[in-house]
Amino acid sequence: MIPQEARAIARYILHADPGEKEIALYGQALARLRIPSDDKLSGLALRHPVLLPYLDSGLAVLEPEHPLRHRIYVMLAILETSPSYARYFLHAPNRWWPLKLMWSGFSASLTSVIGVCIVGLISRRHAPRT
């Protein structure tokens, strides 16, 4: 489960596969930091990784400390501190930066709006009936 989860999250963050070392570190970090993995949203995200961007963005607004977000955060930290992925995190000047920045901002905002709707819907569906 851990390797599958690590690959899904790394592909979401960087569109790249993690190496065996990063996967191992991910498993160790989850155990050490005692991040739970039995929530419904996390299960859904792993069965349907295409939902990860929206769940992450939606939870960033609605529940920033959700365990799924913690696991993505851990993977982000591991990828950033691996020389194989340094280029994704270190700034490289680009003459198209205004367009890239505008697109990044627009895309992030749109994903966030969709994510809030999806997370809200899922939460309502799974809320205890009164």
Added chain:
Amino acid sequence: MPQEHDFIVVGSGPSGAMAAQTLVEAGADTAMLDVGFQDLSYQDNIPDRDFISLRKEDSEQHEYFLGKQFEGISLGKIKTGPQLTPPRRFVVEGVEKWTPTVSSSFEPLQSLAYGGLGGAWGLACFTFSSIELKEAGLDETEMRAAYQTVTDRIGISGARDDGTPYCMRELNNIQPPTRLENSMELICSRYSKHAGSLHRKGFFVGRTALALLTEDLGARKATQYYDMDFWTNAGKSAYRPDVTIDVLKQNPYFIYYDKCLVIRFSETTNGIRVVVRRVDTDQEEIYVCKKLILAAGTLGTARVVIRSFDYTVDKLPILCNNYCYFPCLQPGMLGKKADDRKVSYGQLALFYDKNGSGIDVATVMLYTYRSLLSFRLAKELPFGFADNARLLSQIYPSLVIAGLHHPERSSQNKYIQLIRDDSSPTGDKLLAEYEQSVGEMSDDHARERQIKKALRKLGCFPLKRVHPGYGASIHYGGTMPFSTSNDPMTVSPSGRLGGTNNVFVADGSGFRYLPAKGPTLTLMANAHLVAVHALNGISL
């Protein structure tokens, strides 16, 4: 048999180190009692290279950047001490067990480390102005000389500019300033353009004086601009108190006892008896001296003194500068590359001297952000982590962190109490409460509004306000205010603890006022003076 010495200094932080050095240089038999936790895991494992090349090449960088136990990945909200990277975690080791503190409103940072909180000091050096010294209860003439003594000992680099009246004043023997990175140069250029209007509103920008060498000093080397200052201290270019203690250990007049948590003292006609609990064996030991200098930090010293007076004290006032920071966007740096080689410390400071009086001046330290890694900042942006990381990789050279301290005076809703607790290894715990008055909060907010305007004029646009909680400034004082009354729980102008003959306090406990600037240089200068006063009347 108890160990006997002429002087005992408690604590190895900035105050303890300076006091001990003064005593030893005078030829006094000096012992230092200290818990002294050290970093045994990281210091030898971080390569002596710059941040960018390590990021691109070191396959084991996760060990120190994230921690061997992933202790560098902090889940949850921002707390006090984000600059406590894994190699610096030793600064707070053992604190929860040996110095338990309970509070719903105040989260102080305490240390039992070798070098104390000095191990995580941001190196910014500020002298107090004449009026600030007076408000704090310090003698100006003595302090001016003491500041110079400390400057000569530790090595300070800086420049003479509009900020000089607020940080360096008459200090001599200053090394050249650090090389200014490009984003800070841009701020300086904006400042030059708007200097007139900023000055009229009370704003001044200057290069921060830093306890960082730009020229070699003895065995210590000049900084190499590796931007690894939050992780290592290559060449000991940054002054940390352990630099002083390491040298003192070579001196026959000095002996360092570690693993010693000082619990209490008692003064008799035969000397001062100091009771210690060893943190390794939990055994009690006794040390005896003619004169005792307490430099365990404001909170540490308060614990020792309250116990020594048999808990007859109720509440003690506490001073702590209120602190917040503003992550800012600097549009002038968008699309530009940050300098690869730089220092991690704040290189510029913005001073807000509203009335031009030199009192209640707010200080804003300006930092760029890179070497603490962007994943930590990705938590603070409002989008998903992938989007946050992508945005940060594009904009982080244009991020400036503006860290703001407010001045602090005593008030009745800010206090500490030491209450008995049998579950604690020391038999007690510290209760702390901190509540600002409506007037104080209003003043702080008004100040922040003006400062944000000034930041915008300097080309830095605040994105949000982050308040890490009271206690986060890590500037503490005022528990035993300076007084000539000789009452218990006061400190005389010479540093002598009220109600005693030969017990001195060399940390910030006596300060009646905390200006909105780092107090470390002033603490060290005061500690030197206290040691000088303590030397009076003792034959060596």
